[in-house]
Amino acid sequence: MVHPARFELATPGSEDQCSNPLSYGCVWLQPFYHSINFSAILSAMDIHTNIPLKNYLTMKLGGTTRFMTEVFSVDNVKQIVANARTQNLPIFVIGGGSNVIARDETYPGIVIRNRIKGFEIVADDAMTTTIKVGAGEIWDEIVKKTVDMNLSGIEAMSAIPGTCGAAPVQNVGAYGQDVSETFVSLEAYDTQNDQVVTLTNDDCHFGYRSSIFREDQFNRYIILSVTLQLYKASPKPPFYKAIQDYFDTHNITIYTPQTIRDTVTTIRSEKLPDPKVKPNSGSFFKNAIIEGWLLKELLETYPEMPHYDMGDKRYKVPTGWLIEQCGFKGQLLHGMRVNPANALVLINESAGGYSDLAAAREEISNQVRDTFRISIEQEPLELK
Numbered sequence: 559m560v561h562p563a564r565f566e567l568a569t570p571g572s573e574d575q576c577s578n579p580l581s582y583g584c585v586w587l588q589p590f591y592h593s594i595n596f597s598a599i600l601s602a603m604d605i606h607t608n609i610p611l612k613n614y615l616t617m618k619l620g621g622t623t624r625f626m627t628e629v630f631s632v633d634n635v636k637q638i639v640a641n642a643r644t645q646n647l648p649i650f651v652i653g654g655g656s657n658v659i660a661r662d663e664t665y666p667g668i669v670i671r672n673r674i675k676g677f678e679i680v681a682d683d684a685m686t687t688t689i690k691v692g693a694g695e696i697w698d699e700i701v702k703k704t705v706d707m708n709l710s711g712i713e714a715m716s717a718i719p720g721t722c723g724a725a726p727v728q729n730v731g732a733y734g735q736d737v738s739e740t741f742v743s744l745e746a747y748d749t750q751n752d753q754v755v756t757l758t759n760d761d762c763h764f765g766y767r768s769s770i771f772r773e774d775q776f777n778r779y780i781i782l783s784v785t786l787q788l789y790k791a792s793p794k795p796p797f798y799k800a801i802q803d804y805f806d807t808h809n810i811t812i813y814t815p816q817t818i819r820d821t822v823t824t825i826r827s828e829k830l831p832d833p834k835v836k837p838n839s840g841s842f843f844k845n846a847i848i849e850g851w852l853l854k855e856l857l858e859t860y861p862e863m864p865h866y867d868m869g870d871k872r873y874k875v876p877t878g879w880l881i882e883q884c885g886f887k888g889q890l891l892h893g894m895r896v897n898p899a900n901a902l903v904l905i906n907e908s909a910g911g912y913s914d915l916a917a918a919r920e921e922i923s924n925q926v927r928d929t930f931r932i933s934i935e936q937e938p939l940e941l942k
């Protein structure tokens with residue numbers, strides 16, 4: 559049985575009646591779905607049918623998912639995984655939906671919204687405090703909480719949308735910090751072996767915007783909690799250039815987690831569009847990592863090209879700069895606006911769907927490749 563739970567049953571027969579984000583009524587449009595048997599789990603969980611994904615993703619486009627549910631505990635996770643397997647349905651976990659893109663076609667499985675909460679101090683000594691947070695906690699609320707505790711380590715990652723469980727997946731980073739620097743371990747449900755496992759920092763193979771969770775172990779683990787070790791000492795320079803510039807122009811000489819949080823929040827609000835107002839997924843492309851020989855050749859033609867030494871004969875080049883050089887900054891491509899304040903962000907202004915986004919992405923990445931011989935990579939994950 560699939561039931562409407564807390565939501566009203568729409569009158570069958572019209573797609574317009576799917577406008578309620580968790581509308582159940584659409585089940586009538588696809589009688590085939592009645593053949594799914596969720597009876598074993600529905601005593602405890604609500605399964606919703608034919609849900610428009612754009613209501614759950616900050617880019618606000620894409621088709622529907624055949625099923626959607628929320629998990630609040632490891633027991634919920636175990637139940638939904640067991641049932642999905644019985645029904646041969648794929649699963650995909652989302653947090654705040656700020657780093658996931660949906661395609662136009664219906665997702666044939668179950669989208670799980672991770673709502674597992676919790677905040678606990680698990681260790682405390684003279685120098686550090688270690689916290690364990692539920693994967694469904696809102697990332698910025700946890701950053702605020704740790705800043706209020708005067709702890710340092712994640713304050714430069716203030717105002718990033720999304721949940722704590724999503725942070726290790728792409729090794730979230732901003733303004734000189736990334737999650738891997740304070741990350742101790744996480745607990746996850748391993749859908750291959752049906753057990754809760756603890757993965758250490760080394761196990762996660764963190765890199766620039768990467769981890770096992772979005773590479774070779776994609777979709778294997780459902781993250782339940784994340785443990786971070788934060789510092790009691792005040793943050794010390796050198797700071798990320800944008801932070802230092804702000805401190806200098808505002809005569810800020812007291813460096814605390816709070817002054818860094820306030821500064822980053824201000825800088826971000828100037829450069830990055832608020833997804834609640836202008837639908838976007840943050841940086842749409844990763845910065846490019848290129849070999850030393852290519853950098854050398856490019857610098858002959860573009861001596862002003864910004865680049866950062868990665869320490870392994872490779873260099874990071876800001877993709878925002880590459881896109882800007884190609885003349886796309888501020889342009890509207892297939893309904894997607896290249897953000898005028900930072901060309902790395904694409905804003906869904908009037909895209910008809912994923913196909914428009916894909917067309918804009920191809921136009922930009924082809925032009926960057928043809929101009930600089932650099933292949934750029936999409937940052938948000940795709941639901942597939």
Ligand code: EPU
Nearest residue numbers: 732733734840841843844845864876878879882900901902
């Ligand atoms: N730049 C340009 N033109 C642009 C954008 C950037 O010339 O349109 C150049 C500038 O030289 C600038 C440099 O790129 O100095 C770096 O720009 P910025 O500091 O704004 O950062 P970013 O490389 O564009 C990355 C992260 C952001 C993070 C900022 C700040 C990635 C994919 N993005 O962007 O993260 O907030 O650094 O640390 O690494 C996100 O992942 O969603 C995100 C917003």
